[in-house]
Amino acid sequence: MGGLIELFTDYTLRNVALGSALLGVVSGVLGCFAVLRRQGLLGDALAHAALPGICLAYLLTASKTPVVLLLGAAVAGWLATLLILQIVKHTRISEDGALGIVLSTFFAFGIVLLTFITKRSDAHQSGLDKFLFGQAATLVEEHVITMAALGGAALGMVALLYKEFKLLAFDAPFAASLGFDTNVLSVLLTSLIVIAIVIGLQTVGVVLMAAMLIGPAVAARQWTDRLGVMIILAALFGAGAGVAGALISVSDKGIPTGPMIILSLTVIVLCSLFFAPARGLVWDALRRTRQRAALAK
Amino acid sequence: MIAQSIVEERSSTAVPRMDAAVANPVEINDLTVAYRDNPVLQDIDLTVPEGKLAAIIGPNGAGKSTLIKAVLGLVPTVAGSVRIYGKPYAQQRRLIGYVPQRNSVDWDFPTTALDVVMMGTYGRLGWIRRPGKAERDFAMHCLAQVGMDGYADRQISQLSGGQQQRVFLARALAQNAHIYFMDEPFVGVDAVTERAIVALLRELQRQGKTVICVHHDLDSAPDYFDWVALLNVRLIASGPFETTFTADNLRKTYGGTMKAAIEHFQHFEEDRRGSRIEN
Numbered sequence: 001m002g003g004l005i006e007l008f009t010d011y012t013l014r015n016v017a018l019g020s021a022l023l024g025v026v027s028g029v030l031g032c033f034a035v036l037r038r039q040g041l042l043g044d045a046l047a048h049a050a051l052p053g054i055c056l057a058y059l060l061t062a063s064k065t066p067v068v069l070l071l072g073a074a075v076a077g078w079l080a081t082l083l084i085l086q087i088v089k090h091t092r093i094s095e096d097g098a099l100g101i102v103l104s105t106f107f108a109f110g111i112v113l114l115t116f117i118t119k120r121s122d123a124h125q126s127g128l129d130k131f132l133f134g135q136a137a138t139l140v141e142e143h144v145i146t147m148a149a150l151g152g153a154a155l156g157m158v159a160l161l162y163k164e165f166k167l168l169a170f171d172a173p174f175a176a177s178l179g180f181d182t183n184v185l186s187v188l189l190t191s192l193i194v195i196a197i198v199i200g201l202q203t204v205g206v207v208l209m210a211a212m213l214i215g216p217a218v219a220a221r222q223w224t225d226r227l228g229v230m231i232i233l234a235a236l237f238g239a240g241a242g243v244a245g246a247l248i249s250v251s252d253k254g255i256p257t258g259p260m261i262i263l264s265l266t267v268i269v270l271c272s273l274f275f276a277p278a279r280g281l282v283w284d285a286l287r288r289t290r291q292r293a294a295l296a297k
Numbered sequence: 298m299i300a301q302s303i304v305e306e307r308s309s310t311a312v313p314r315m316d317a318a319v320a321n322p323v324e325i326n327d328l329t330v331a332y333r334d335n336p337v338l339q340d341i342d343l344t345v346p347e348g349k350l351a352a353i354i355g356p357n358g359a360g361k362s363t364l365i366k367a368v369l370g371l372v373p374t375v376a377g378s379v380r381i382y383g384k385p386y387a388q389q390r391r392l393i394g395y396v397p398q399r400n401s402v403d404w405d406f407p408t409t410a411l412d413v414v415m416m417g418t419y420g421r422l423g424w425i426r427r428p429g430k431a432e433r434d435f436a437m438h439c440l441a442q443v444g445m446d447g448y449a450d451r452q453i454s455q456l457s458g459g460q461q462q463r464v465f466l467a468r469a470l471a472q473n474a475h476i477y478f479m480d481e482p483f484v485g486v487d488a489v490t491e492r493a494i495v496a497l498l499r500e501l502q503r504q505g506k507t508v509i510c511v512h513h514d515l516d517s518a519p520d521y522f523d524w525v526a527l528l529n530v531r532l533i534a535s536g537p538f539e540t541t542f543t544a545d546n547l548r549k550t551y552g553g554t555m556k557a558a559i560e561h562f563q564h565f566e567e568d569r570r571g572s573r574i575e576n
Contacts, residue, residue: 026446163427167416173401176419177369177395178472179387225452227407 020242028238049080051110134258320383328377394474417471459490
């Protein structure tokens with residue numbers, strides 16, 4: 001109870017909670033489209049690809065301003081997407097192959113840059129290694145405002161183009177036959193996913209960020225057969241896991257936030273997989289047992 | 298099962314047909330589609346006259362689906378042109394209804410039958426505008442025309458294959474078109490659905506619409522359709538069934554090239570899977 005009151009009065013805790021809730025909502029909503037379009041792995045590649053972007057942005061500007069670093073992350077994520085699309089288009093390498101190659105190459109380059117920066121060890125410690133596994137405790141008001149602006153813009157686009165994104169996810173050729181430019185829509189949706197990833201980088205980190213996209217969507221899908229409801233549930237699950245994980249990690253300084261958020265999320269995903277009314281495994285098993293019993297009679 | 302009134306009464310308010318008296322619904326000239334260096338369709342010249350129930354028939358890998366997709370601008374063409382009532386497809390979208398292959402989408406998608414049918418109205422709505430009560434009501438009418446109004450709120454994975462196919466047909470009806478392109482609508486459907494589709498085709502023809510179906514079953518084709526295009530990468534023959542659907546033409550379409558055609562098709566399918574990320 002004391003912790004709850006602190007949440008509203010303590011400056012750090014409030015930023016941490018707000019920031020993680022924001023990232024949970026945005027990645028939950030966009031994750032629904034990523035999962036329904038079977039692009040969960042793309043999110044993973046984009047998140048890993050962000051690391052060299054962050055490092056380069058820091059090396060070039062010597063600035064730790066969140067806008068600068070996140071812009072670097074976004075540009076790198078974007079480049080990775082383009083690279084993956086071009087590889088698939090012009091070579092015989094399959095999509096998952098291209099994703100794997102780009103993900104590991106960008107991430108490897110990012111680690112090299114990160115090591116270089118840490119070794120150089122400027123007077124003001126870069127703190128960039130926080131981007132690997134996330135550290136919610138480092139969230140300050142400036143970060144939260146940046147996250148809110150980016151996330152608000154992304155959610156606004158989803159609200160505006162909900163009909164188009166739904167059609168794209170369900171039946172892209174049909175959308176194209178109706179005259180919707182599916183390339184533009186696809187690039188737009190991927191860009192929004194990049195934004196969702198960028199928002200989560202500082203809190204969750206590049207290594208585990210993809211789970212924040214996939215987890216809430218997968219859990220939400222278990223509870224409903226309506227896309228609208230699924231998106232709202234995913235936002236709630238994402239926010240819940242984000243806040244829970246961040247607060248646990250902040251309460252003990254040694255724990256990186258990303259893993260705590262993902263473990264909180266895993267609890268939600270597992271509960272959904274087993275206990276969701278229509279699709280839950282437990283009820284499935286029960287139904288089967290009952291049917292078998294009925295047949296045996 | 299087929300309520301005829303709805304589509305008909307809506308048609309009068311739809312985009313008027315362009316020079317219907319002079320231009321044919323579909324005119325394809327010198328169309329070539331290639332995958333890498335292999336032609337999938339070569340030098341296709343095909344004109345489908347107004348009001349026909351047309352079947353596109355040919356072996357696997359003949360390019361039947363590709364022909365429809367090329368007309369709809371869904372695959373890049375190497376050469377040739379397509380005219381819909383005398384004008385490019387991009388100007389005539391509102392006159393077209395499209396039923397893709399049923400297995401081209403994920404039926405576990407979290408949505409209802411009615412919602413899928415409403416997607417047929419999205420083209421008229423254009424960007425950003427959301428469907429309202431008018432679209433909802435019209436979609437219900439379209440569902441009723443294929444005997445699926447009782448399943449409007451069903452999640453689409455809880456429908457049988459035939460019911461899913463009828464939902465796809467209803468979605469095309471919701472496009473309120475003059476020309477319907479259907480990709481294998483009879484594949485894997487139950488007898489009830491088969492009868493429903495046949496009745497629907499007849500009803501569309503009665504209203505003066507043109508229907509072009511990819512069809513694979515040689516036995517049923519003469520019963521369902523009155524016009525045929527025999528295709529095997531090149532157009533072998535096209536015209537009314539009686540004069541076109543001959544043993545000689547069928548031998549030209551299917552004979553000899555069967556094995557090469559199958560291999561060809563598999564390459565194309567592989568590429569399609571590989572390029573899914575672009576969509």
